[in-house]
Amino acid sequence: MNEPNLVQEREEDNELKIKIERKEGEPTAAFKGASWAALLIGVSAYLIGLFNASMELNEKGYYFAVLIFGLYSAVSLQKVVRDRDEGVPVTNIYYGISWVALIISISLIGIGLYNAGSIILSEKGFYGMAFVLSLFSAVTVQKNIRDTEKAREKE
Numbered sequence: 476m477n478e479p480n481l482v483q484e485r486e487e488d489n490e491l492k493i494k495i496e497r498k499e500g501e502p503t504a505a506f507k508g509a510s511w512a513a514l515l516i517g518v519s520a521y522l523i524g525l526f527n528a529s530m531e532l533n534e535k536g537y538y539f540a541v542l543i544f545g546l547y548s549a550v551s552l553q554k555v556v557r558d559r560d561e562g563v564p565v566t567n568i569y570y571g572i573s574w575v576a577l578i579i580s581i582s583l584i585g586i587g588l589y590n591a592g593s594i595i596l597s598e599k600g601f602y603g604m605a606f607v608l609s610l611f612s613a614v615t616v617q618k619n620i621r622d623t624e625k626a627r628e629k630e
Contacts, residue, residue, distance in 0.1 A: 498626035502619045510615040517608035518542070524601055530593055541583045542606060548576035549610040550617045557621065581610075 502510075521542055525535050552573040558565045584606050588599045 498629065500629075501623050501626035507619045507623075510612055510619055513608060513612035514616050517605050517612055518546075521602065521605035521609060524598070524605065528594070528598070530591075534591075534593075537587060538584075538602065541580060541587065542609065544576070545580035545584065545606060545610050546613045548573065548580050549614050552577050553614040553617055554621075557618070 522539075525538055528535065555565050555570050555573045559570065584603065588594065588602055591599065594602075
């Protein structure tokens, strides 16, 4: 495993400060942290809301399954799009399935929330926003992991 390059810098008050040097193309630690935080906040909020909801267990299972399906399909689509962009062979069927899976997961959450009579409008908005935040941040986390690995391979 490659260790990050450490650089010592002198600050104004003559104290040594150790700085970790990023590789070219590697996301900053702040961006990585923000992406992980957004993923944890989105998924946690969605699951806590689901746990505390006054809906039947089968409804909770539906919304949980849609979240997991959505997360997987979003990450899968991000990977296949990036693979194609980098010249990694990807079959058209997998590329198409990835798009269809994401569209279906977003449709399922939308249709489920639209038809949910036991959920008030503000809760529907909460679930929708937590779902979208989770999908977007899962894609970002996956991208950061891939960019970091790629940057470290260049050494």
